[in-house]
Amino acid sequence: GAAAGGGAVFDVSDAAKRITSDVMGQMLLGEDLQGTQWKPSEYLELFYPVLRAQGELINNPFHLWQLWRRDVRLQRGCLAKHNDIMDRKMDRLMAQPPPDYTIAAHLLKARVDGQPLNRNQLKTEVAAFMAAGFETTSHAITWTLAALAAHPDIQQQLVDELASLGLAAAAGAGGSAGSSQLRDIDQSDFSRLPLMSAVIKETLRLCPPAPWGGTKRAPADVQLCGFTVKKGTMVMMPLLPLSLASANYGPDAMLFKPQRWAAGSTADAADDAAAERDQQHAAAAAGAEAPSKGGSIAAPDPHTFMTGGMLRSCQVAWLVFVAY
Secondary structure, X not given: OXXXXXXXXXXXXXXXXXXXXXXXXXXXXXXXXXXXXXOOOHHHHHHHHHHHHHHHHHHOOOHHHOOOOHHHHHHHHHHHHHHHHHHHHHHHHHHOOXXXXXXXXXXXXXXXXXXXXXXXXXXXXXXHHHHHHHHHHHHXXXXXXXXXXXXXXXXXXXXXXXXXXXXXXXXXXXXXXXXXHOOOOOHHHHHHXXXXXXXXHHHHHHOOOOOOOOEEEOOOOEEEOOEEEOOOOEEEOOHHHHHHOHHHHOOOOOOOOHHHHOOOOHHXXXXXXXXXXXXXXXXXXXXXXXXXOOOOOOOOOHHHHHHHHHHHHHXXXXXXXXXX
């Protein structure tokens, strides 16, 4: 429809969902989910009812048995359709293995107690990756664009940075350069986009898609803020309160300031220190010797696996969004 100013209304959230679904389809399955063809998407239409049903089941295991409720009947129908979609995807995976770069290809090669994942395990893992990677990334992109819209000076700086690498149209004397001059995205571009990385980190800090973080089991007795956390205790890390605390980010913690992540800044140093601590903890939890800085890592780095994975997903999807 027409906006008050005469321009067209553009649903950024819907665009982010569609672009992210396509990125996830390629990285997870090597499949084009056709989200950016801007047509009705069966998967996108089912996703939120399915997610809502899963949330209800966490609070009430008998939720789906309340058949007298219309919303429950609709959710049961959506869950059945979603299960059918995943079954069809499993049929394709089994009949024609996906490209080696995909997550599904790695899942097919995975072994648990020496055995490959069975069909149900594989379907569960693929569905979990789709759910966890899709909504979180699309929400992060939406909040990033909202933050940039509210800070046009930073937005222009980011456009200039992208344009310097041929990834966005640059404004010139005669207007904007055509999109035909844009080049394809390369893996090496990420290290040359410090402002984009800072903008994404700052958005994730202020508007984390998973605000209550994750839960980890303490690998050993840990002293924390004067308390002893016993080995085996499940510890929840509330990302939102930690990210908005002035004790962690200073008196301007509530402000959108990507420059706080510039190389050498306090936040950047704290981020590096947290990553190094996570490496040490991961090695200790695995019963391996903790590596020195710059040495080999004996266990997966949870900072890279969780935070870094989200950052890379946002970078890929954001660059695809810029290309569109």
